[in-house]
Amino acid sequence: MASMKTSSCCLRTYSMMRHVHRISKLQDVYTPVRCVETASQQPYQDRNSLHAPVFAEKELLIEHIQKSVVYDDENILALNKPSGVPIKALHGEGVPSMADILEDLRECFDTPELEYMLGLSRNQSGIILLSKHALAKVKLKRSLQGARSYQDINHEFVCVCLGEPKFKTEVEKVRYLRNNINGRQQAVLVPHFSRYMKKGLLSSFNVKADVLATSPLETTPKVSLVGITCDSGKKECLEMYMAEHLSPILGDHVYSHRVITVAGVAVKNDQNAAIRGPQVIPTEVKHKLNVPPGVHAHLVPLHLHRSGLILKRFPHKKSESFLIEAPLPEYFADTMVKLELQPYDQDADELNQEQYSE
16 A cells, blocks of 8 residues: 655645635645545435435436536546535425436437446535446446455545544555444444354455544634545445544544543443434534524535545556545535635644634
8 A cells, every 4th residue: 555644735725705715734744635625515304304415306316417527537436425415315305316317417428328427425525426327337346346356445534523533544444334323324433353254244445544624712622624535435434433533523523422522521322222303413613504593504505525535546556546625515615714724734833813703
């Protein structure tokens, strides 16, 4: 596995209201969250449940997705999926999904064989991949599977979490199972591998994470900006991973309840007692995010974004690796500004303090 410890990367956010660019250079950080800027985001519709959609109408979703292309060539199409939009909606759910607009995308991009190849969980935002023809589908599948067999850490995520996590300095292998907990399939960490476990039940992924910034706000717990690289974007793996580090992702209304605060200290909760529901968010954080008093915290979207994807050995085995990047959603960048999540390597002279004024 090629080392990325010496790579230079940057994290860019800007205020859409003021059109002010804020550029942060992160030197010698393993997690390569590079040059991410704010994407224009369709305003959130009324959320009456945890899984309510971002877009209430199919036409609005199509219009937004047409403006969310982050990579396009003769083989693949990469889109920046908004949070709250499922790849495929549940039966009878009656909300627009990415599957519902596939035929429209085929017509828009004049690609009749367009197919989804790499998706994301409903509440995650960021890069999803589509193949444009049958041969590209085979080659892309081979490339993505090969990355795992070579232990290539090629998925780049950035998240805002409630806590100050401590990560290992090296890449760690995380093993987990999916169990039925309180009537819902959830990922459960397996601390120690047992050779007696039945083959096929146990899943795993390789991950490396770094804290990029910690908010100066006096909240309990603190708020941190975390960069994550891993070799898989499987459903809710990273939500589970961050909860295991006592730092649930902001807007995670499922795994966040595995962490409780006792006498001001975050401790693990019994996962069977962790009933899903609106995340418990510090009052000061809710105030900074302009969440009105009495409004359920599930209005806060999940702050987990796939900002980059490194494709290797595609479309040919000898092809050079290349990076696809996706801009941060507007609400994500806005949260960073409101919570003063200034990356550590930010030059104070470059930072316009007016960006952080209310």
